[in-house]
């Protein structure tokens with residue numbers, strides 16, 4: 383039977399990041415992914431490496447600070463994959479977020495980001511408004527511009543996995559984890575590859591399966607309690623007839639949520655929603671109600687599309703799942719912090735998290751496992767490893 387220090391289950395950004403951190407720390411590591419790399423939320427995000435300006439509203443200052451530090455680091459380590467873009471926030475007479483609230487939020491964002499040039503923001507002069515891609519001018523009171531990070535989530539995941547492999551890590555894709563049995567010294571793992579049942583042994587297991595986290599944990603013996611979670615789906619649409627040069631951060635007129643409209647591969651990326659999801663994670667798809675909600679926002683902010691003169695042409699759509707703590711408060715307000723749950727001595731489960739903070743999460747996961755693994759010679763520090771675009 384093949385033996386590894388660490389087996390990682392799941393080939394999203396957290397699985398790839400954990401494999402990279404494990405290989406960099408000198409451990410032998412195997413990653414198992416049942417579909418393809420970045421199959422889950424890691425290819426269905428808003429594709430931003432951001433501080434999460436809107437998390438300031440729910441007072442998640444620590445998260446925003448960490449995200450901004452990681453944004454800074456990743457734009458240095460992966461300049462081909464992570465870049466800063468100008469984002470525009472319009473404020474209307476009807477907006478619920480006032481100019482004062484925005485200036486306070488952007489100032490705090492700048493302070494939490496270390497007051498460097500990437501955290502500068504300013505107010506546009508009135509004569510710049512008409513150049514904003516046909517943005518509604520009626521009732522417009524101010525437009526603020528700040529910077530945030532953008533990426534291609536799927537390529538970033540593959541770049542991190544390539545880095546893990548360069549450091550000696552291995553991956554089997556597709557390979558479906560079936561079960562694991564923990565004892566005092568190791569974990570015996572069963573998985574399916576090309577229809578065949580296979581086995582391997584590991585010193586530790588990292589469950590990085592995103593929305594599938596509890597489904598995988600249920601298959602690890604001895605049985606342990608799970609963390610209660612809510613799955614919340616987020617839909618994005620890609621439009622091909624809305625010529626867009628600017629990144630917009632809108633307030634949805636229907637419910638005041640934050641919505642992004644971004645140029646993306648010569649098209650426009652629009653998202654996202656927050657809809658409770660109770661099905662099988664493999665079956666998540668955009669709902670008609672979500673599509674109607676998102677298109678209504680574009681029609682509201684771009685008068686050319688509010689009449690029937692121009693219809694909005696949706697050429698692609700996708701939905702991903704967030705893993706949030708279970709509870710009654712609104713999904714918008716729930717904590718977005720990553721939770722690392724050590725269900726067994728040799729098993730760490732990753733709940734929630736963000737693309738932006740994957741490196742930090744992976745570093746913390748590996749630190750948790752040091753005590754049950756043999757000493758190995760460190761090869762590199764992920765915070766110093768540059769990433770090449772795949």
Ligand SMILES: Cc1cc2nc3c(=O)[nH]c(=O)nc-3n(C[C@H](O)[C@H](O)[C@H](O)COP(=O)(O)OP(=O)(O)OC[C@H]3O[C@@H](n4cnc5c(N)ncnc54)[C@H](O)[C@@H]3O)c2cc1C
Pocket residue numbers: 391392393394395396397414415416417418419420421422423424425426427428429430431432557558559560590591592593594598615616617654702703704732734735736737738739
């Ligand atoms: C709508 C939306 C927008 C978002 N926007 C942003 C953003 O702009 N910026 C940001 O920083 N974060 C964003 N996030 C958060 C971010 O996308 C996720 O936190 C992150 O991608 C989760 O990665 P993951 O590796 O944990 O899970 P996933 O990417 O879902 O990966 C889990 C993997 O596990 C695999 N798997 C499951 N079961 C098994 C099994 N039995 N055997 C083998 N493999 C298995 C799946 O196939 C999947 O590939 C967004 C999330 C959503 C839903």
